[in-house]
Each structure stands twice: as structure tokens, then as C-alpha cells.
Amino acid sequence: MYEFLATAIRDAAPLLWVALGGLIAFRVGVFNLGLEGLMAIAAFTAVAAAKATGNVFLAVLLAIVVTVLVSIIYWACITIFKGDVIIVGIGLSTVGLTATVFMLSVLYGSQATAVSPVTLPDPLPDGADVGVFSILSGMSVLVWLLPLVAVGAWMLLRRSRAGLVMNAVGEFPFAARSAGQSPTLVRLWALIACGALVAIGGAQLSLDGLNSFSQDMTAGRGFLAFSAIIFGGGTVWGVVGACMFFGLANALGILAQIQGWNLPTEFLLALPYVLTIIAVTAAAYVAKKTNGSLVSFAELKD
């Protein structure tokens, strides 16, 4: 049972970092479909920096810097140059996935995998027996930080002035503007925060356990994180629940394979996407019934 939960948490942790980042962008009205590419860039930069510096903290820091810079370029594309949020986002994902593979072969020759010499520190060594906490043994400090980050994101979005402004920008930018806020600038800060959180998620993916970067490593986790935001109804605790649910579904798939159950893994893998369609449909239906807009869609409305 512990092992099953541990598998689920290990799978959900990078997803949750990325989803919380995407949630902040979502709240200011940016449907960030570039999460997949940003995550790949972060995972790759973390490993490349770890190889170059041999220092895991510098590696995470550099991953954050690079990912934030790319996020700022994304921000410029969709706000200054008025690009289509969805198309630019999907393009960013393509660029991120291909640029990392390209850099992989530029820097490390024809190797399919870059291995990091260092790993993220684990507060509890693998296999330590400390009651309930032994679930988290062998997991990096970034997993331990997640409850704090989730509470922090909730405080930011629901209990702070900045969060109020962000929600206003996402719901109705025109009103935010007439209250003296610049939606463009708020979106910049939100996308910077998003980039930083995604970067940590990417670093958690590549520097905890596997300690390497290879092609297709993100394996759709960025899009899955985006699904978690929609399925979670755009709230912090909804996103936490959605990520845990996806983690459990994945752990169930692994268990099914080990136990030899006759359950196609593809169906479990497709579950998040089916649920997302249902969630979006339910939200749209409720909005239609109540004549309001519960989900404010991607178009930057100003």
C-alpha cells in the first residue's frame, strides 16, 4: 500500500509543480499550452547545468533562469505582438521539445541520454522507516516543499491583493484596467512565476531518481498538467486533487501491469483527457445555464 501511494506521489509531484505554475497563468487569462515545452526545457537545462557545474542548487537555479526567460518571450509573443495564445503555446511546446533534443545532440554528441552527476537531496534516505512519513523516503526536498507551495499559491490567489488583481485581469481585464492596473504587466509577472514553478517541476522530473535527460522525457506531462488545471476547475485545491488523481491512475496502471491484470494501459492513460473534456463541458454547460461565464477563455480580451 505504501509503495502504491509512493508511486502515485512520485508521479504527481512534478505534475503538481507544473500545474500550479500553469494555474497562475490560467488565472490571469493565459491558457498556457506551452507547459510541455517549458517543462522539457527546464528538465534539460537542469541536467546540462548539473553536468557543467556539479552543483545541484546551481542546476535548479539555472533551470529557473532559462525557463523564466523563455516564459518572457512567450509573454512578449502573446501580449506585445498579439499572437494567438493557443497557437503560440502549442508552437512553444514543439520548440521546447525539439530544441532540447537538438541541444542534447549538440552538447553530448549522439548520446540519447545525458546523465547528471548530482541528484536532488532527499530529507529521508530511501527505505527509512518513520511511520507515515516513510512514504516520502527517497523523494527529493522538492516533493517535501509541495504542501508549502500549494498553500502559498492558495494564499497568493485567494488571500492577497496581488491575487485579487490577477483574478480581475483574468476575469475582466477592462475592469482591472479602469482600476489602474495594467493587465499586460500583471500577465508578465504571472508568467514569470509560472515559468519558475514549471522549471522546478522540470528539475524534479530530471534530477530526482532518474538523474538524466532523454528524448520525450516529459511524455505529455505538460499537457497533462494543463488538463489538471481544467479538471481541477481552476482552483488550487482542485488542481492538487486532480494531480493526485492522475498520479493514482498512473500508479494503478503500473500495478495492473505488474499484477498482469487484463487492463489496457492506454485506457488509463486516456482517462485524464476524457475527464478534462467532461470538466470543460460541465463548466460550459453551467455557464450557459446561469448565463454567466464561469470559465473565461483564452482570448486576451483587451
Place this chain on the structure above:
Amino acid sequence: MRELSAIGRSALMVLLAFVIGSAIFVLSGYDVVAVWSGTFQGAIAAPGAFQNTIRWTIPLIVAGLGVLVSFRAGFFNVGAQGQIYIGALCSALVGLSVDAPGPVVSILSVLAGMIGGALWALIAAVLKVVFGTDEVLSTLMLNFIAVLLVQYVAGGPLRDRTGSSAVASSTAIAPEARLSNGLGTSPTLLVITAVVIIIVWAWLSSTRSGLATDLLGRNPMIVRWQGASYNRLAFSCFGAAGAAAGLAGAMDLLGPAGRLVAGFSPEIGFTAVLVALVGLLQVPGVIAAGLLFGGLQAALQYLPAVSNIPRSALDLIQGLIAVLITLQFRKMSLRKRPKASPAKQQKVSEKAHV
């Protein structure tokens, strides 16, 4: 004149993507001249290269025209990927199970692909019309589901148990039912593509529902006032787009692929959306953009043989084009400006379409 500037802008963005890409290649220590001459060789000049370009251009144009139809109507159907996969899946199911003379199997199999693609697209249309579900999200999610479904069917029910291939794939389609050999070009495929081009062009330019489709993307209100049914138009646009993408999938299955392979065309569906956008949602534009991206795809396979640059380099160019193609450089100002009135915005969007 306006049309010219739109073409110029689109060409400029593609050029910009190549310039940025070249800069990245130079910084990474590659010989740019060698890369681009290799790309030219792989797309046009080398023996068999142009044939390979056409092999990739065919599905891009067919699926791209479907995307064009739905985008013209204002439906941002980014689900060509999933519709291609489902088209190929249905085509394979029929092609492998029907026992009949070759041409009959071919025709039934192509029809099954078109129907499958259309039905997959209609899921998004029904959700949109009945519940108001945003079609960008639903079609994107349906893409992932379709890819997994093909992975399941190719690796499970239809799996070729005799082969030792690592990739899950179905048993092969009978040679008599194939539309081309493995090289992927044949008169049949070219004729089908030409027919699709003519049908889409004629439908959009000279039929009542085609004109209403075009109008719907510009001003849904007027379409309602004209007495056309929004729902019927939505269903026909999604259905047509899905049928075109499904046809592209069936043509790929019965043409070059010859069997259903898991993850058989990772890029075609998304590239088809790019083809429609780069082609400015115009039929001639889609043909030109289809040739450009088809050439890039062909060069992808050729380039590693003549240059030390990895094939991800040209994929990177496609991603850069996607990032750049919708950008507008006219409103390059951070200054706060008053929101344009709806009437003015209407004019702007009309301009963009003319």
C-alpha cells in the same frame, strides 16, 4: 493590395523562422550553408527527393484543407491529428476485415476512414453546439485520446503476431487494396488530392452553404439573420474537416504505410494546422504551404545522411514557424490604448479575411 501584404507577412514570418533557426545552427557550430543545401537536396534536387516531398505534401494538403474549412467558419478545430489517426484506424479495420476484390476494399476502406474522421470531429461539434464546450480544448484532448486508441488497437486486437518489430503495428493491408507502394506517390493519390482541392475550392467559392460558412467566421449574427442554421453549418464544417483529415489518414494507411502503426504520423496533424495558417486560409495558399512543409518533412529524412546536423533541427524550424505565424507587428506598442469599439473590430477582422 491587402492580400499581397498578407502574403508578404506570412512569407516574412516563415523567413524569420528560417533566420532564427540559422542563427541557432551557427551558434551551435554547424555549417549553415551545408544544412540548407542539404535541405534543398533532400526536398527537391536529390534523386527521388521531390517524389518524397510530394509523399508528405499529399496528406498535408488534404488535412490542411479540412482545417481551412473549419477555421474559415470560425471554429478553431486543432484536432486534425486525432481525426487523421481515427481515419487510419477505421480504414484499417475495414481494409483488414472485408474480403472482396482489391478496388472494392480500397473504396470501402477510404470511405470508412472519412466517416471515422468525420464522426471523431463531430464529437467536438456536438459538445460545442449542445453544451458550449470550447472546441480548442475538446479537439486537443481528442487528439491525445485518438493517439492512445490507435496505440491500443495496433498493439492489441489488430497486432501482427508474426512480426518481430518493436513498434506495435497491425497486419499488412493486402497489396491489391493499396493505393500506392511504400514510396507514397501514385496517380490515384494525386487524383484524390486534386479532387479534394477542387471540391473545397468550389464549395467555398460558389455554393450557398460554402459562402455561409465563410460569413459565419466573420459575423455569426448576419448568418442567423440570413436564415441559415448555425447548428447545421457547425456540423457540416466539423464533419467536412474531420472527413478530410480522416481521408488523409486513410490515404496514408493505404498508401505509404500499408499497415496501422502506433504513433505513425506524430507531426502531420499539427503541421496541417500550420499549413492552413501559413496558407492564410486560402486554397492556393494551402497548396503552397503544403509543398513547403512537405519539402521540410522530406528533407528531415535526407539531411542526417549528408550533414552531421540532427533531424530535430528541422522540427525546430516548424515549431518556430508555429510560434511566429500568428504574431502581428503592427500594434507594437506597450502604451495603454482605449479598447476598439466592436464596430471597428469587425472592420479589422473583415480586412484580415479579404
